[in-house]
Amino acid sequence: MMDKLLLSIFVLSGLCPVSSHRPVRRYDFVYEPKNMTEAQRHCREKYTDLVTIRHAEDVKTLNQMVDSSKMADYDHVAWIGLYNDVASWRWSLSNESFYRPGEAQFRRWGPGEGSNNNEYYTCMYADGSWMDYPPEASFRSVCFDAGGLNETFIFINISMKWTEAQTYCRDNHTDLASVRNLAENQKIQDLVPSQGIVWIGLFRDGWKWSHGTHSSFTNWKQGEPKLSEETCVAANFSADGQWQVSHCQDMRPFICYTDVPVSKQVIKVRLQKSSSSVDLNDPVVMENMLEKLKQRLKDQGLDDHIQLSWKKQPDGKVFHKEEKKTQDEKTCPEKDEL
Numbered sequence: 001m002m003d004k005l006l007l008s009i010f011v012l013s014g015l016c017p018v019s020s021h022r023p024v025r026r027y028d029f030v031y032e033p034k035n036m037t038e039a040q041r042h043c044r045e046k047y048t049d050l051v052t053i054r055h056a057e058d059v060k061t062l063n064q065m066v067d068s069s070k071m072a073d074y075d076h077v078a079w080i081g082l083y084n085d086v087a088s089w090r091w092s093l094s095n096e097s098f099y100r101p102g103e104a105q106f107r108r109w110g111p112g113e114g115s116n117n118n119e120y121y122t123c124m125y126a127d128g129s130w131m132d133y134p135p136e137a138s139f140r141s142v143c144f145d146a147g148g149l150n151e152t153f154i155f156i157n158i159s160m161k162w163t164e165a166q167t168y169c170r171d172n173h174t175d176l177a178s179v180r181n182l183a184e185n186q187k188i189q190d191l192v193p194s195q196g197i198v199w200i201g202l203f204r205d206g207w208k209w210s211h212g213t214h215s216s217f218t219n220w221k222q223g224e225p226k227l228s229e230e231t232c233v234a235a236n237f238s239a240d241g242q243w244q245v246s247h248c249q250d251m252r253p254f255i256c257y258t259d260v261p262v263s264k265q266v267i268k269v270r271l272q273k274s275s276s277s278v279d280l281n282d283p284v285v286m287e288n289m290l291e292k293l294k295q296r297l298k299d300q301g302l303d304d305h306i307q308l309s310w311k312k313q314p315d316g317k318v319f320h321k322e323e324k325k326t327q328d329e330k331t332c333p334e335k336d337e338l
């Protein structure tokens, strides 16, 4: 009988949007393990991106969502969108016309340098080789003056953090030293006191989110992020979802997010009763009709996240008998498209 009833639903007014809201963030755990790059690709194809964790509320949500039984085979550790961008090394002086092809990519890393996750700034040793260092370190530095026929390098005999040295050089000279070739590397090396270490202009981005959003919130496990060549980050659900560094090629489950735009529409429907014994305002009948309506919308290709509800009229009732015609009637189911 319900089927017959539903078949005679008519849409009276068109779709009328009544409001729109900020997007709602949805999370999805994917328990099919992938390495970080494949997980990122999967999230970007099927969702918005790998998850960005913005505050303690997000951590709580994920802890509640995780299905421990499905995580058991993978140490309860899943990829999140945080990683350390070791590929973003570049010079403080970014003027492209200063570098001939390939010169901006000149490097003189010592063994094992240039890829440690917590070290974003570059200094030169007395032997001319380069090391990456964490932001807390203080050294003397080498600035340079550009614009002449040859660049002039200037040793600054003041110990500073890299960012302070950059400001000092930009104020008093062109910038922190750029090194475009072996000859320039040698000129700087000649300025480094024996046993000394000096900042040069090479730096990179540190920890950042896959989706590019900036967030100061962190949830590292104690002792993390440990200094290593592990530059990807996973949430450990044996430790309340706290973060730990991990090798990007490890196969792990992962968490994607989707920003879902919310829109709400009100539709008026007219129902024709096939039997006068049906009370359309019976909550059970109304619930049943919503389910069927939802199924029909899904059959028409609307996604799973649609929510339907009946809208009550000022008198508290949903359905009202249409006077003129012999049809029983109508009002507005409220439809949230999520």
Ligand SMILES: *[C@@H]1O[C@H](CO)[C@@H](O)[C@H](O)[C@H]1NC(C)=O
Binding pocket: 095, 096, 097, 098, 146, 147
């Ligand atoms: C960039 O470098 C070139 C060549 O060194 C110079 O002529 C130009 O003025 C520089 N541009 C800026 C914006 O500093």
Ligand SMILES: *[C@@H]1O[C@H](CO)[C@@H](O)[C@H](O)[C@H]1NC(C)=O
Binding pocket: 149, 150, 183
């Ligand atoms: C510039 O550097 C080249 C090679 O290092 C050198 O031969 C030349 O004399 C230098 N010119 C000036 C004006 O210092």
Ligand SMILES: *[C@@H]1O[C@H](CO)[C@@H](O)[C@H](O)[C@H]1NC(C)=O
Binding pocket: 157, 193
């Ligand atoms: C740097 O300054 C110290 C004193 O602060 C001085 O002893 C040293 O000789 C200076 N080094 C250079 C290379 O000028």
Ligand SMILES: *[C@@H]1O[C@H](CO)[C@@H](O)[C@H](O)[C@H]1NC(C)=O
Binding pocket: 167, 168, 169, 171, 172
């Ligand atoms: C520029 O150099 C002067 C003198 O060496 C110094 O006092 C000043 O602090 C420098 N500027 C900056 C921004 O560090």
Ligand SMILES: *[C@@H]1O[C@H](CO)[C@@H](O)[C@H](O)[C@H]1NC(C)=O
Binding pocket: 075, 077, 236, 237, 238, 239, 244
């Ligand atoms: C996750 O955290 C727990 C509790 O601190 C720890 O025992 C376990 O080794 C961690 N898992 C991994 C894969 O590091």
Ligand SMILES: *[C@@H]1O[C@H](CO)[C@@H](O)[C@H](O)[C@H]1NC(C)=O
Binding pocket: 035, 036, 037, 038, 248, 249, 250
């Ligand atoms: C992840 O897996 C893909 C496909 O197997 C591979 O091409 C890629 O190099 C891997 N990435 C990492 C970071 O291990």
